[in-house]
Amino acid sequence: MRPLGVETICVSVDPEHGPQIYKVDPAGQYLGYKACASGVKEAETTSQLEKSFKEKGSQHKEMNANETIQLALSTLQNV
Numbered sequence: 363m364r365p366l367g368v369e370t371i372c373v374s375v376d377p378e379h380g381p382q383i384y385k386v387d388p389a390g391q392y393l394g395y396k397a398c399a400s401g402v403k404e405a406e407t408t409s410q411l412e413k414s415f416k417e418k419g420s421q422h423k424e425m426n427a428n429e430t431i432q433l434a435l436s437t438l439q440n441v
Contacts, residue, residue, distance in 0.1 A: 369400050397433075407441045 367388025374382050385400065386392045396415060399407035414433055418425060425433065 371398060371400055403441050407437060410437050410440055 369388060370386040372382075372384045372386065376382055383395045383398060384392050385395060385398050397411040399411065401407075411433075414437070418429075
């Protein structure tokens, strides 16, 4: 039987470095992300976020709060 594990996503805003997202898996490894997902449809959500970031990345600008909220809502609706 496999023991239960917890995956944690830590989000913070640092005045010096800006927004930070870290994902900690049950083994204790952690990675920094621009956007991440966790759960049943993690793969689909991650691919949707990557696609959206590639489209935004071609414009070479950071997203404001309203654009971030719209991206989150559209990703939730599509997945």
